Amino acid sequence: MSDKQNPEEQCAPMFDGGLYVFLMRLQAPQPVQIGALGLFDFPEGWYLYTGRAKQNLAKRVERHWSLKEKLHWHIDYLATAPSSEPVGAIVIPDSAGLSECFLNQEIGKKFGGQIPAPNFGASDCKNGCPTHLFFSPAPVSLLAMAQIHPEAAVLIPQAGIWEPPLHKL
Numbered sequence: 001m002s003d004k005q006n007p008e009e010q011c012a013p014m015f016d017g018g019l020y021v022f023l024m025r026l027q028a029p030q031p032v033q034i035g036a037l038g039l040f041d042f043p044e045g046w047y048l049y050t051g052r053a054k055q056n057l058a059k060r061v062e063r064h065w066s067l068k069e070k071l072h073w074h075i076d077y078l079a080t081a082p083s084s085e086p087v088g089a090i091v092i093p094d095s096a097g098l099s100e101c102f103l104n105q106e107i108g109k110k111f112g113g114q115i116p117a118p119n120f121g122a123s124d125c126k127n128g129c130p131t132h133l134f135f136s137p138a139p140v141s142l143l144a145m146a147q148i149h150p151e152a153a154v155l156i157p158q159a160g161i162w163e164p165p166l167h168k169l
């Protein structure tokens, strides 16, 4: 064993399973085929996608800003669009007891509830969510998103995790 810390371990969050809201930006409007869901015209602006990973939460979130060989989730198609730029994500541990759909609907209310692609990420949703992807034409900040729950932490590509309390940043 080396004394040097593994950077991946350094960046790992304190919890394994939880909810996340991925924030990405499209720098230009463009049509994108979202797998079997269909072809949609996505405007230029900010996109918020809410999901949950039962385990390996950090890996799931990192997948959203890494190159993908296989497009699997609806968000993979949008995240690999040519003008797409990942901003980061907030993560909330399962121990917070928050439901994925409740978080999704709160995010929609607070950060521009526009729906560019009905049913996006919501195929298995049993809680009446019209989508798990919301759009905002105005900039959205990760720190503002993190205010949605006291246990929310922020993940940024290449920078690891920022844990609460975020007001000290």
Ligand SMILES: [Zn+2]
Binding pocket: 100, 101, 104, 122, 125, 126, 127, 128, 129, 132
């Ligand atoms: Zn839902």
